[in-house]
Amino acid sequence: MAAAARAAALVLQGSEAPSSVELQIPAEPGLRRVAVHAASLLDGGEQALAISICDPGPGLDLTRGLEIWVRVSKAPSAQTGLTIRAGSGVGRMESDGALCISGFASELLELNLRDLLPQQGGLELEVVLPRGRELAQRTSNAAFGVVDGLALIGTQAEVQASASPDQLQMARERLRALTGAADFEGRLTLVIGENGLDLAHQLGISEQQPVLKSGNWLGPLLVAAAEAGVQDLLLLGYHGKLVKLAGGIFHTHHHLADARLEVLAALAVQQGLSTDSIRAMLQTTSMEQAWGWLQSCDLSQAMALWMAMAEAVERRSHDYLQRYGCMGLQVGAALFGRDRQLHWAGSQGARMLRRCGVGLRPPVVDSR
Numbered sequence: 001m002a003a004a005a006r007a008a009a010l011v012l013q014g015s016e017a018p019s020s021v022e023l024q025i026p027a028e029p030g031l032r033r034v035a036v037h038a039a040s041l042l043d044g045g046e047q048a049l050a051i052s053i054c055d056p057g058p059g060l061d062l063t064r065g066l067e068i069w070v071r072v073s074k075a076p077s078a079q080t081g082l083t084i085r086a087g088s089g090v091g092r093m094e095s096d097g098a099l100c101i102s103g104f105a106s107e108l109l110e111l112n113l114r115d116l117l118p119q120q121g122g123l124e125l126e127v128v129l130p131r132g133r134e135l136a137q138r139t140s141n142a143a144f145g146v147v148d149g150l151a152l153i154g155t156q157a158e159v160q161a162s163a164s165p166d167q168l169q170m171a172r173e174r175l176r177a178l179t180g181a182a183d184f185e186g187r188l189t190l191v192i193g194e195n196g197l198d199l200a201h202q203l204g205i206s207e208q209q210p211v212l213k214s215g216n217w218l219g220p221l222l223v224a225a226a227e228a229g230v231q232d233l234l235l236l237g238y239h240g241k242l243v244k245l246a247g248g249i250f251h252t253h254h255h256l257a258d259a260r261l262e263v264l265a266a267l268a269v270q271q272g273l274s275t276d277s278i279r280a281m282l283q284t285t286s287m288e289q290a291w292g293w294l295q296s297c298d299l300s301q302a303m304a305l306w307m308a309m310a311e312a313v314e315r316r317s318h319d320y321l322q323r324y325g326c327m328g329l330q331v332g333a334a335l336f337g338r339d340r341q342l343h344w345a346g347s348q349g350a351r352m353l354r355r356c357g358v359g360l361r362p363p364v365v366d367s368r
Contacts, residue, residue, distance in 0.1 A: 053067060233330070245313045
């Protein structure tokens with residue numbers, strides 16, 4: 001994105017369309033050269049458009065090959081600095097329609113366009129991700145209030161490959177550091193990504209016990225935690241991710257395994273839901289839609305099913321640990337939904353939440 005933005009700003013100033021640009025990366029010495037796919041003036045020279053292609057490096061990432069279009073124009077005379085707008089395919093916050101962009105991404109743009117700002121006035125940027133809406137359906141963006149496309153939420157220059165062995169190694173090293181601390185008391189919270197980590201901080205769980213971000217390598221880290229002497233481990237995660245554990249899938253990256261709705265259907269059979277209800281849930285496109293449909297029909301039935309899911313996560317985790325000879329670790333599951341509230345927990349998870357002074361919150365019924 002920053003490469004396309006700088007290329008478009010250069011062309012707007014009268015430069016030839018560059019095939020690459022040099023970028024400054026926050027807190028990083030030197031410059032990085034990044035390729036630019038195309039750049040051109042538009043609208044008689046009043047605007048410029050540049051296109052870059054996402055290259056996340058090694059590992060699995062759904063944004064590989066994603067075209068990033070950035071349109072740059074001079075801002076009205078009364079407007080100074082840099083204004084960034086969400087175009088088609090770029091995520092917005094559902095609450096207020098604001099562009100969903102991280103501090104790192106904003107700083108990256110500011111840093112690389114500062115020298116190209118007009119002496120009087122500013123620049124307006126519109127970011128377009130032509131496949132953003134399509135790809136967003138394969139993420140949990142909507143679970144965290146991001147709609148209409150992909151969020152611009154990078155926090156570093158390289159993609160952190162949550163499915164790569166390097167990520168597992170880093171998590172293991174962090175686990176050793178946490179469990180080796182003098183004040184470690186045998187309790188740990190495991191989260192998959194940044195949203196779970198942020199929620200653990202918001203709820204005050206991180207003040208009660210250490211929190212480790214696992215990426216998608218949940219199974220190996222459960223075993224490593226048991227071997228490191230963890231006695232109580234709280235799995236805190238989005239229900240659309242942790243449901244995979246209820247089906248015995250302990251590497252949760254979507255490239256390797258999915259089957260979320262199928263696992264939900266199996267749990268629904270065990271809970272005695274009607275064939276029509278199960279069929280209707282299987283026709284939805286996500287766990288969030290399945291939850292929304294069922295809770296609008298029968299909230300108590302929906303709550304019972306999702307609580308059973310949390311219990312299944314705990315039971316399958318126990319079985320997984322038994323398979324590897326790990327007997328001393330209790331695993332609790334606590335699941336949150338799109339509203340970033342904890343609604344469901346297994347018996348062990350509820351016990352661990354109570355010890356942290358955190359309770360479950362009843363969901364708000366969506367009657368749409």
